[in-house]
Structure formats: C-alpha cells, structure tokens
Amino acid sequence: MKCVKKSNKNSLKSLLVSLDIIREKNLEIFSYQTRDNKNLRVYKDVKSNVIFIDKFYVGEQEYKKALYKKKKVPLLDTTKRTLEQYFDEKRRFERYIPFIANKKICDFGCGAGGFLKQSLKYAEHVQGIEIEEELNVALNKSGIECYNDINQIKENLDTFFLFHSFEHLPNPLDILKNIYKKLKKNKKGKIIIEVPHSRDFLLDYMAIESFKNFTLWSQHLILHTRSSLKIFLKEAGFKNIIIEGVQRYSIDNHLNWMINNKPAGHKELLSILKDKDIEQAYSNALSRIDANDTLVAIATT
Numbered sequence: 022m023k024c025v026k027k028s029n030k031n032s033l034k035s036l037l038v039s040l041d042i043i044r045e046k047n048l049e050i051f052s053y054q055t056r057d058n059k060n061l062r063v064y065k066d067v068k069s070n071v072i073f074i075d076k077f078y079v080g081e082q083e084y085k086k087a088l089y090k091k092k093k094v095p096l097l098d099t100t101k102r103t104l105e106q107y108f109d110e111k112r113r114f115e116r117y118i119p120f121i122a123n124k125k126i127c128d129f130g131c132g133a134g135g136f137l138k139q140s141l142k143y144a145e146h147v148q149g150i151e152i153e154e155e156l157n158v159a160l161n162k163s164g165i166e167c168y169n170d171i172n173q174i175k176e177n178l179d180t181f182f183l184f185h186s187f188e189h190l191p192n193p194l195d196i197l198k199n200i201y202k203k204l205k206k207n208k209k210g211k212i213i214i215e216v217p218h219s220r221d222f223l224l225d226y227m228a229i230e231s232f233k234n235f236t237l238w239s240q241h242l243i244l245h246t247r248s249s250l251k252i253f254l255k256e257a258g259f260k261n262i263i264i265e266g267v268q269r270y271s272i273d274n275h276l277n278w279m280i281n282n283k284p285a286g287h288k289e290l291l292s293i294l295k296d297k298d299i300e301q302a303y304s305n306a307l308s309r310i311d312a313n314d315t316l317v318a319i320a321t322t
Contacts, residue, residue: 033242034064034075036194040256042249043071055237063237065219072219072237072244078191079240084152085169109269110135113184113215118143120211124179129200130186131167134160141165148174171199178203183214188241197257201322210322212259215315218266219244222312223278231282247311250318259320266313268304271295 037043043066051065051072065072113136114121121140128137131149133156140147148166151157160167168174181200190196197212204210219225221244223232243249247264254262273294277283307313 032076033073033191037066037071037073037243037249040194040252042066042252043069043073052233052237054234055239056235058239061239069248070219070225070246071249074239074242077239078242081152083240084189085154087153087155105269106135109184110139113182114139117180117182117213120180120213125177126180126182127174127178127203129171129181129183129196130189131160132156134163134165134167136182136184137165138163145179150174171196171203174203176203177205178210179205180211180213183212185215185217187214188216188243188245191242193243194253194256197253197259201258204322206322208261208321212254212318212320214250214254214318215267216245216250216318217241218313218316219246220312221314222307222310223275223314226310226312227279229278229282232278235284245316247316250316254318254320259322262318262320264316264318266304266308266311267315267317268300268307268313269315271300272303 034043034048038045047066047068048064049067050062052063053060055061055063055074061074061077063072063074120126122143123145125146126137126140126144126148128134128147128149131137131151132153134149134151137147137149137160148168149160150168150171151160152169154169157167157169181204187193187196200212201210204212217236221236223229224236224244245253250264251262274284276294304313
C-alpha cells in the first residue's frame with residue numbers, strides 16, 4: 022500500500038473552515054484515490070461544491086527535481102510540451118495583452134516560460150517564479166529572470182499571473198498575501214489567476230467516473246468554485262474581483278469522454294468537429310450553467 026505523505030503545513034481543511042468556505046457537517050468523501058495515489062482521500066463540501074485534499078503535500082523535492090514527470094501515470098504524459106500548452110499560452114497572451122503591454126509582470130509557476138517568452142517583446146519587464154531546477158536554470162540562461170522564491174521578487178510590479186499553479190500550493194493564502202505586497206497599490210496592481218473548476222461539466226453534471234479518476238491528482242490540493250476563489254482574494258486584500266468561466270477543452274474532447282471514457286478527443290477523429298463557432302457556443306452554454314472546466318479571476322490591489 023502506498024504511504025500517504027502527511028503535510029507539515031497547516032490543514033487545508035482548517036483554513037477552508039476558518040474562511041467559511043466549507044463546513045464540517047457538509048463534507049463527504051468524494052473519492053478514495055487520485056490518478057497517481059491509490060490511497061489518498063479527496064473531500065467535497067456538498068453545499069459549496071469545493072473539492073480538496075487535506076493534510077497532504079507531495080513536497081518541494083517533487084517539483085524541484087520534476088519527479089512527477091518521471092512517474093508512469095495512465096493516460097498522462099508530463100515529459101513533453103503539449104498541444105494544450107500551446108493553445109493555452111496563445112489564448113492567455115491574446116486575452117491578457119492589456120495587462121502585459123508596457124507592464125512589469127511576473128508569472129508564478131512559469132514552467133518552461135512559454136507565456137513569458139511571448140510577452141517579452143511587449144512588456145516593460147518580465148520575470149518568473151519556478152522551483153523546478155532545470156527549467157529555472159534554462160530560463161535564466163535564455164535571458165529571462167527566474168527565481169525560486171517569491172521573496173526574491175522586487176516590489177512594485179504591475180501584474181502577477183498564476184496559471185494553474187494556485188491549486189498546487191499548501192499555503193495558498195500566505196502566497197496571495199505576499200503577491201499583494203509585491204504589486205503596485207491603489208488599484209494599479211493586478212492579479213490574474215487561472216484554476217481548475219470543481220463544477221467542471223464532466224466532473225459535476227455528468228459525473229463520469231472515468232473522468233473523475235483521471236482528473237483528480239494528488240498535486241491539485243483544491244478545486245475551486247467562483248465563491249471560494251473570490252473569498253481567498255478578498256482575504257488577501259484584493260478588490261474589484263471579477264471571475265469568469267473559461268473552457269479549455271472543447272466539445273470533441275467531451276464527446277470522447279462520454280462515448281469512449283478517454284481523453285484526447287480533440288487530438289483524434291472527433292477533432293474533425295473542431296470549429297471556432299461551435300467551440301464558442303459550447304463554451305457559452307457551459308458558462309450559463311457555471312460548468313466550465315476553468316475559472317479565471319482578475320482583481321486589483
């Protein structure tokens with residue numbers, strides 16, 4: 022039996038309770054496992070719909086040495102830059118150019134730096150935070166400032182980006198408060214956070230077991246709702262919070278899950294359905310029922 026690694030950090034459940042995001046009486050076990058850990062409980066608050074893992078953290082070495090990329094996880098390849106990453110970086114750059122152009126920006130959990138590299142020609146200054154050692158070294162060699170600790174970042178930044186990194190943090194509120202300190206004040210500083218949505222159509226509405234087994238991951242300590250994400254930001258001092266739904270995976274991907282119980286429909290035969298108008302209409306339909314796979318929060322200092 023695989024040993025569950027208890028976190029030395031404070032309980033995430035305790036933090037969520039203290040913020041009135043979840044209540045003990047509303048908790049149920051959502052799953053007894055994640056895709057990479059067969060002995061790890063995942064909890065859900067049945068009223069708020071927040072999904073989380075308590076008292077567990079894979080540890081910094083897992084990220085620093087990229088150990089998770091060397092593990093063989095069914096249906097998951099973390100060793101290559103994916104088609105999804107390419108489309109995500111393009112979408113983010115185009116969507117958030119007003120927060121990039123002539124701005125001092127930082128990407129928290131920047132990975133290989135794809136977003137920063139696109140932003141380099143347009144921003145006043147770019148820098149990243151990445152604890153994976155090889156990626157950190159490579160970015161610095163390429164001329165992009167990359168640090169492994171938020172405390173190394175200089176203050177007075179315009180925009181902080183967190184693309185699918187916030188859900189990995191065992192101390193999310195502390196990090197948000199530190200980010201707030203690094204940003205310009207009086208509404209001049211902005212934060213943009215992109216996270217997985219607990220009300221994902223396949224996970225919540227359709228309740229597809231194969232998708233649930235695939236999407237739950239020991240590194241994702243929390244799946245947020247609009248409300249929970251907003252509460253975290255307000256608690257850290259942010260204002261003027263806007264939260265929107267974004268659909269990263271289109272209808273061809275969803276159909277493949279519904280028909281074949283497998284991912285990657287957007288890369289296989291069903292990809293012939295790919296059409297911008299259809300994709301936008303599907304995304305809009307999911308937004309109407311708050312069932313997009315991703316949430317994006319934009320807030321000011």
